[in-house]
Amino acid sequence: MLTAMKTILVPIDYSDESQNILAYALELARTISADVIVFHAFFPIMSPPASYNAADVVLALEGGKRRELEQFTHKVKEVVAHTYCLHTSLVTDTATDRRISDFDGVNISCIAKMGGPYEAIKQAIRKYNADLVVMGMQEGEALSQALLGSTTISIMQVSHVPVLALPKGVTFKGLRSVLFAADLNKLPVGADLRLLREFIKATQAKLQVLHLYRTQRQFEEFEAQDALDTLSRNFQGIDYDVSFDLSENVAAGIQKYVREQQADLLVLIPQKHTLFERLLDKSVTGKITAHPLVPLLSLPPGMLQQAADAKEKALSEE
Template identity: 50%
Template sequence: MKRILVPVDYSENAQNALAYAFEIARLAGAELMLLHVFFPSISPSAAHNITDVMEDMEEGKSRELLEFADQVRKILTIESEAPGRFDAVPVKVVAKLGGAYEKILETIERYDTDLVVMGMQGGEAVSQALLGSTTISVIQKSRVPVLAVPKGVDFNQFATIVFAIDLRKLNATTNLRFLSDVVQIFKANLQVLHVYRNETQQNTFDTTPPLQHLVDQFEHIPYTVNFDVQENVAAAIQQFIRAKKADLLVLIPQKHTILDRLLDKSITGKITARPLVPLLALPADILLNQGNAQEPLVTHAPL
């Protein structure tokens, strides 16, 4: 992990997300890239060169952003009671005029980002679908993992990480190296959870191939695989988080239609509606077959 992108809107949520990013960057030896996206409060006069005015505004916003980063670094150092704790974390800043969602995705590509750290508000899942959520939208489209930090949830070492995964969707190209790296960075206890919706699924699903894939992907880390049977998958995940006293939930969100989201069928939407812990969303594309067409690792009867 070399570069972590942190979108900043100067809210309390953004400051909390930046605290997470500083801790992760310190442990991983990564660089922080802070991004502030804005719209001008006053349109430039026709007498001015619009390009020059935009560049001046972006430079001014970048200076403010760097000052904000320095302030947060000082606050975190004081709170940790460890002088110099974050001194070695390099910080770069960029301010862009435009729409937040578009500029975040653009910055991910331009600066070769490895991880995005953002705040999330919570609230009802249907409201998120109706009102839109920059964080949820970025999760759905980002080619890199996104760490969504719930409002009011302060940083805590990721001692126990829950990876909730539908093992039926794994294929031979599914790359879980990033998750393996995170577990190693935090020296965490990884708990893998697969939830069957019913006993028919449980009886017709051959777990041997996907479990072997996990062995191959997690060869350098200890982990435990857990199974549950419950129609409400989101509820099962939340119960498991509480039981294990987890510090981080990892999902691979699937791309859903607008109708699915409005009908509250998205498991990720349900989880983020009432967040218990930070959510690390791995890119949905890692579940897609790459290169030549390949079959999933498992076959099962249609339900």
């Protein structure tokens, strides 16, 4: 289990937002002293002739794509350094007296693999022991996302590590306030939230936990003490508050708190929905990503199920 944020995986597809995504990841990595793996999955333009050794051809293609990725990464590093210097009129970081462009302490690796993005990213998360994945977030109606699909949302649903999705044009300005929107009614007593705790520790942000009731009846019937005890156990040593509110439209209620708290990051644990529910646009995560305000950190959806399974097993053994 994760004990520190050590490695950030950044899948790049060379879309218009790729430069911004990598720049954000590099700045975050510098903040939390993590290494960065810049990753690109690709398909060849044409299949090699049958007479060629397939393994050698794949290695050659991956080598060429890796060099392209290294050039792209170098360009982004220069852009980040130039932007920093323009905003601060500094060439060096006064706290460390190091050149901004050096990204001292951030080990950056570039890896290219032939294959489909979804499968390649899934494999890369495990192969390279990633602790966090940083990806782009496509915009548009949630219904369109359900029909057309999104690599980012697909990875969120299967990843065993957090996935940080960035809206278009969002730049890294530090993480001072983080909003964790959670359905505490579904939070198992044995829930393990150390992934979030370690992220908050690494960024030194203030954590705001939000539970929204959909109806007055839910407000009257919900006993919150067990959930509050679970939060207290998980967030020892973390600066956090818990808020309760009533909002029939959960997605709208969450975004309202994002604005009011001036949150730099929203944290969710996506719940699994049937295809029918997704097509009816009942997914809170889908609604949030359709009109994003801030970056979204998606915690592994299996976290809650693992805790629930462990509790059920313990009860059956009594």
